[in-house]
Every structure is written in C-alpha cells, then in structure tokens.
C-alpha cells in the first residue's frame with residue numbers, strides 16, 4: 001500500500017540516480033545514527049527487499065518480446081536473490097536486538113516491458129545507494145558482522161543493476 005511520506009523521498013532519489021551506472025550510483029553522505037535508528041533504517045531496507053522480490057516475480061511473468069528472453073530468466077534469479085537479502089537483513093535486525101518488520105514497500109508495474117526494466121533498474125540504483133550508506137553506518141557503529149552482510153548484499157545489487165543496464169542497452 002502506498003505510504004505518501006516515504007514515497008516522496010524514494011521517488012526523488014531514484015529519479016536523480018536514473019542516469020548513473022551501477023558503479024557510479026551516488027552514495028548518500030552517511031548520516032551518523034544510534035543503534036535503534038540503524039535498526040529502523042534496516043527495517044525500511046527489508047520492506048524494499050520484500051517489494052523487490054514481488055516486483056521481480058510479476059515482471060518475470062509479464063515481460064513480453066523476444067529481445068527480453070534472457071533477462072526474463074534473469075529476473076527470476078533476481079527475485080530469489082532479493083528473498084535471500086530479506087532473510088539476511090531479518091537475521092541482522094534480530095542479532096542487533098530489533099524486531100524484523102513485515103512491511104512491504106512500493107511495487108511498480110507497467111504494461112510496457114521496457115518501462116518494467118527501467119522500474120527494476122531504478123530500484124537497484126536506489127538499493128546500491130542505500131546499502132553504500134548502510135555499510136558506512138555499520139562501520140561507524142563498529143558493527144563489523146553487519147557491515148560484511150551488507151557488503152555481500154551490495155555486490156549482488158550491483159550485479160542486478162548491470163544485468164538490467166545490459167538488457168536496456170545503456
């Protein structure tokens with residue numbers, strides 16, 4: 001379900017990151033925060049992982065056009081990897097003493113296959129930017145196990161963005 005306050009920030013960020021490549025996705029200046037604030041941010045990341053996994057399931061089925069055959073199979077792989085990210089974040093939130101949330105972020109669909117892939121790429125560039133910030137925040141709080149888990153997720157999000165950029169011939 002749409003949550004207007006959160007959506008405004010997300011839209012602004014994804015729009016400004018749209019032309020960036022995976023490796024150039026702009027990291028936000030890391031905000032210094034407390035452990036409870038970090039847990040709250042990780043729960044927002046978790047909601048976006050749940051949304052991404054659902055969005056990829058829908059897009060993998062709904063995508064049409066012979067030129068998109070290879071990426072269609074790749075979107076199923078992405079969906080499974082977003083699921084793994086959700087499990088990893090949920091565990092990390094629990095390890096930090098928080099309660100993993102079950103919210104689902106905004107999901108974007110379209111009747112147009114190219115727009116679907118652009119929606120997926122926007123999500124990945126936003127994820128790369130968020131996880132770069134989150135890695136720095138974990139480092140600031142000396143949560144090195146969390147930092148490692150976030151770096152593993154970040155590497156996969158960068159691969160996802162490159163897959164989509166290739167499919168979109170960017």
Ligand SMILES: [Fe+2]
Pocket residue numbers: 049052081082085127153157
């Ligand atoms: Fe993910």
Ligand SMILES: [Fe+2]
Pocket residue numbers: 052078082124127156157160
């Ligand atoms: Fe991803």
